[in-house]
Amino acid sequence: MTNPHADKIIDGKGFAEALRGRIGENVTRIKDAHGLTPGLAVVLVGDDPASQVYVRNKGKAAAEAGITATDHRLDDSTSQAELLALVEQLNNDPAVHGILVQLPVPNQIDPNAVIDAIAPGKDVDGFHVINTGRLATGQMTGPDAAMVPCTPLGCRMMLEDRLGDLSGLDAVVLGRSNIVGKPMAALLTQASCTVTIAHSRTKDLADVCRRADILVAAVGRPQMVQGDWIKPGAAVIDVGINRIAAPTEDDPNKMRLVGDVDFESAIEVAGAITPVPGGVGPMTIACLLANTVTAACRQNGIDPPVW
């Protein structure tokens, strides 16, 4: 049976495929016009299985878009000094325009020291404090513009695609992490929304969420946001990726992915909603590729594409 609410679903997977297509076209154009091939260096320290999957997927997606992706796999026992030396080498390599060090790193390495060592213009994750500052102060164009963290960037693209102009809308961002909540709030502020950041100490959380025309959930709590937390017609962006038990007769250990929003009750009330999986996740990788192309252009005095 077809879902009666199908038109409410924001198809992040399809949106990401289309964006990756545009990225590929731009890479070809930039190669033809300027002889420049964007390059992404992906660094993985240790053998965390989830990180290995992420790194493989990022490398594959980059190669498909025509970006040169180089993998740097370092042993689990790599020292901070060794990792910093590699980052320095990549900072100085003109063929590398984007550097991504997959987190988490092993305990002997301070992740902030590594992020601080990446040249801000090559920081395609957008985690360097210089990029955080540029985003917060609205420095979004020119050679020294902010690199914007990929997940919130993808969320904003989907929101603008669905809603058009966001100005004047009430936005609630649930979660205040440096990688999602805070940069999401900064982007929505730039888009002239009235932004509330909610977190674990927020009073009357459901009431706060019910005020939102745009509700972005990034808490890491499976299905926490219920349908009756949502204002009728609101746009709901579910960033959460949570694995929960979903046992069947055949497979008592079966797991499934859910978001931070209870999709079934939320879609009844929302005007638009991203599913999990197939919503925010695919956009995050696509935005990493977009950031790499943007970085390559800025480093070579070329106007970056408008994504």
Ligand code: NDP
């Ligand atoms: P963090 O754990 O860093 O931050 C979670 C935030 O949620 C914190 O600000 C915390 O508040 C708040 N929070 C936690 N519990 C509650 C609660 N019960 N009520 C209200 N607020 C609460 O998570 P991330 O931002 O890194 O990630 C959030 C989710 O997004 C995770 O599921 C993660 O897997 C997913 N994710 C998905 C990505 C994608 O590509 N789709 C990319 C990155 C993350 P406080 O600050 O007060 O502790």
